Amino acid sequence: MSEIEKDLGNTSGDYLHSIAKAGLAAIPIIGGGASELFSLLIAPPLSKRRDAWLIRLAEGIDELRETISEFQIESLIDNEIFVTTVLQATQAALRNHHEEKLTALRNAVLNSAVGIDIDESIQLMFLNLVDSMTPWHLRVLLLFQNPEKWFEDNQRQAPQFSMGSPKGVLESAFNELNGKRSFYDILVKDLNTQGLLGIDSLHTMMTGSGAMAPRTTDFGNLFISYITPPY
Template identity: 40%
Template sequence: MNAISDPPERSTDKAVAATIIEAGLSAVPVVGGPVAVIWAAVVGAAYEKRREQWQKDITEAVQDLLDQVDELTAESLAQNTEFLDALAHATASATATGQQDKLDALRNAVLNSALPSDLDSDTRAMFLRYVRDFTPSHLRLLRLLANPLDWYASRGLAWPNLSAGGLSHIIERGIPELKGRRDLYDRLFADIAAAGFTNTGSLHGMMTGQGLTAERTTEMGNAFLAFVTDPRPASAR
């Protein structure tokens, strides 16, 4: 088993992978001079708490991955540029948000960057930027568009009995917080479309009931969703 040290309250052992993660965290710049004084006095403690929680969570997640993947070692992570880049980018974003869905996506991007992948460096860097910029609502909308029926079923929602309609009907029923907020989900959709993640031109065009169930994501969109999905078995999370 390839061990990462437990968080400080549980163990004082230092493992190579834990050191790698700490190095990635320390790569995130902190401003200096008078601004640093204000930072420390006003929000420093809260920011540091987020940073510590992220370090704890990502360390435990990477340890899980090391336990499950025999070919993966702490030493190999130390030489994995894709993993180290993802860790640094995700850390900068993680300390800037308190939204758990966003934190989960950032963690998953790091984990997937530790594993062999067909993604080239440019695509991976682009995906990391979208993980940083997309909100949890972007991610929810994209997942719904990828598989509307699965989205409803996994949340215990009854599929609407529509003979025809627009995707907007499916969105407003499937993501209740977007109900009646066309201005917002149109903007979310525009961002997803600009990224090349969807193959549909509008959420408001009429289509058959069968058409409403179809996948609306591109190959690139599906690859992005895989990138932000936890690669560990559900039982190990």
């Protein structure tokens, strides 16, 4: 028995595995040469992703039990939004390999488990947003929730200027985005269209303190709370 299979043998893993199987059942059955291709090239990494994802969830549920005294895993059996979240997040996780997105999906499941005070329809909307975003959408959003705190948390020197623009903040935080305006302009417009970021352009000149001001909307802050660990 592999280490992964051993890890999935615990209570949290068994429970989550039962839920996730229903989500995997949604994958259509294929035949002929396509079936052979699926068996040889797709099924093994898909199973590996599934097992790694379920272990990630099981470890998160165990952390809830250790850090939140009133949390009871048995209460999740009849928690419909939790079950739906696990199914939705599992299908999204199987389509993704980026750590930021997997972490966001995991945190969404954990927040649904503890009963976060967010309308169920909004929770499902947030799950769809995570699924459709790139990791860069998440990075830009987290930066502009509180740029000063971001630089402090990441042990980076914040830009110092008397006049500047949010563009300077972004390119100081992520040097790899220098000269890629066409790319990050799309990211910002996407986040603005989704109601998460309060600006649709980073190029307006303003004071240095203005450039470093938070840019996320209330809806954006709610989204961030949903993809942040509940402990």
